Amino acid sequence: MNALLRIFLATCLLLTWLPAQAASVVFLNPGYSTERFWSDYAAFMQDAADDLGMQLHVLYGARDTRTILANAHAVLQRKEKPDYLVFVNEQYVGPEILRLYADSGIKLLALHSTLTPEQRSRLGGPREKYPNWIGSLVTNDEEAGYLMAKALIELDPQGDMVAFSGIKQTPSASLREEGLKRALAEHPQVRLRQLLYGEWKEQRAYEQAKALLPRYPDLHLVWAANDEMTFGVMRAAREQGRKLHYTGLNTSERVLQARIDGRIEVLAGGHTILGGCAMVLLHDHARGLDFAERGGTEQQARLLRLFNQREAQNLLAYMRKPGEGLDFRRFSAQRDPQMKHYACAIDALLR
Structure with missing residues (x-):
């Protein structure tokens, strides 16, 4: 294969990953910006956004329902609204966010914690009473x-x-x-x-x-x-x-x-990367590859697992030198349109 042909093929591959207009996402992070779990969680989401050519804005809720809901209200006041809003049903704020965004035109994804069975009995599931609530992604x-x-x-x-x-x-x-x-x-x-x-x-x-x-x-x-x-x-x-x-x-x-x-x-x-996996679902949805056709509107990523000492050692090495273990594009249906189920996993970081 000559050099010009290699450049042409590489350019074609790159163009398939460059959207005409990058999908924009706001994440209502329920934690503190100084809280290691939730800051790591957001960092993996940003890694995925960078890999997938998306825009991400994270608003921290400081584990306070008033702050979380104030952040949700602030997003609605923006002149340029995001395509997607990702929320966590922390302290059961999910129903209020669904009601608040019902007529906003912004598509919603529940992440990490979705509605409880009691809440669902009143409000239904994704794409039912609230059609703009397009799905949920939780872990095991x-x-x-x-x-x-x-x-x-x-x-x-x-x-x-x-x-x-x-x-x-x-x-x-x-x-x-x-x-x-x-x-x-x-x-x-x-x-x-x-x-x-x-x-x-x-x-x-x-x-x-x-x-x-x-x-x-x-x-x-x-x-x-x-x-x-x-x-x-x-x-x-x-x-x-x-x-x-x-x-x-x-x-x-x-x-x-x-x-x-x-x-x-x-x-x-293993669940720290769940937000990154959610960005994959939203990226595909924005590209017309509805994740509902690949596992349903309510998805579970079996990310949580036990770590032995060797796996903990490998993961610690990655945490101290990030950026070399995961390319979130590998999990996208854009790479494999015939994919039946998503398989987002942390395994690459444990080896």
Whole structure:
């Protein structure tokens, strides 16, 4: 193949990825801009936007419903409105956002946490009562809670357990709790002494564990729905000279190092890239490749999985030198229009 032909083919391939007008997306991020999980989450979304030739604007809600809704109102006041708005049903704000945007002409995607069954009974699903709510993308939170609990119980099949969940009004926390309860039902010999709501915060879990641990001298197992709460319990246990088995969930550098060191023996993660996967769905939708034809309007990406120490090491290396592991174009139906289901995955970062 001569040089001119190679240049011609490369140019043709590039042109297929350059939209006439880049699709624009606003993400109502429910977290803090300084909160590592949600800032990493947004960073992967920006990586995907760059790969796919899209525009992304992230508005942080500081885990406060008033701020999240104020951000939603502000978007509607813009002279140039986005093509898509991505929202999270954090603290159950989803229905209000659906009502607010009903006649806006902006297409909506629920991400990370979609409507609860009770909310759906009143409002329906995507493309029903609210036609501009085009879909949802969540991850396998229930399965993650189950896998963490199963692996934790294997470390001490007769041990007592305490559990730390997030915020009650967060669907992802509730689903992880359901997974925990499913595993406990399979192991009735394990006693769950108490389930507390640490609100995802290290300091909150530390204060709770400091008061809780002395009550249960035979306690050996600690299940937690994220990594920050795990570190809070670990600090309290260390101060009291207790040796416990821990789970954690997330992919911060801190928790990956703790998994490598063996201080946390059960670690789940992978869902940080979910927002990037959502950008793929919206990119395809804007190009006339409706994701509903490739898995339905309500999709689940099974991103959450357990990490062994080697995988944690590889992922930590990527986190410290990002930009070389994922090209989100590989997950798009534009690359394979005959694709039946999306297969967005973090596996490339673990090798």
